[in-house]
Amino acid sequence: MMQAVEIDPRRFCKGGQSWEVRDDVAAFPRLAHEFTQGELFCRVIGVADASGALSFGIEIRGDVTLTCQRCLGELPFTVGIHRMLQLARDETELERLDAEPDCETILAPAKLDLVALVEDEVLLSLPMAAMHAEGECPT
Numbered sequence: 697m698m699q700a701v702e703i704d705p706r707r708f709c710k711g712g713q714s715w716e717v718r719d720d721v722a723a724f725p726r727l728a729h730e731f732t733q734g735e736l737f738c739r740v741i742g743v744a745d746a747s748g749a750l751s752f753g754i755e756i757r758g759d760v761t762l763t764c765q766r767c768l769g770e771l772p773f774t775v776g777i778h779r780m781l782q783l784a785r786d787e788t789e790l791e792r793l794d795a796e797p798d799c800e801t802i803l804a805p806a807k808l809d810l811v812a813l814v815e816d817e818v819l820l821s822l823p824m825a826a827m828h829a830e831g832e833c834p835t
């Protein structure tokens with residue numbers, strides 16, 4: 697099982713660091729029960745732009761298998777996440793950045809677990825009820 701990868705998000709972004717992992721879904725503590733099989737590639741890149749704004753570039757992809765809620769059979773699912781997450785230094789900046797369209801912002805915590813971060817992204821991308829299309833369950 698994968699261990700938490702705790703970082704200081706500000707230092708990670710200012711230093712332009714990156715982290716990546718490729719592993720079986722069973723290795724992710726909170727994803728192991730969501731998928732019956734598959735492998736995920738995850739990459740998080742720290743970015744600091746010229747104005748000092750900090751953000752994460754998050755990329756997660758892989759082909760996994762969900763369980764159909766209708767027939768309990770295998771349901772192939774492709775994870776393809778590519779997004780930026782901005783880090784606000786304080787509440788004021790959070791409000792300002794949040795007002796911008798197409799932009800996800802969180803208040804930068806002192807410590808952040810990158811494994812939990814990518815797990816959150818994957819969980820949010822899953823369908824509410826995973827199932828084959830109507831009438832398409834294999835008999």
Ligand SMILES: [Zn+2]
Nearest residue numbers: 764767828833
């Ligand atoms: Zn089905």
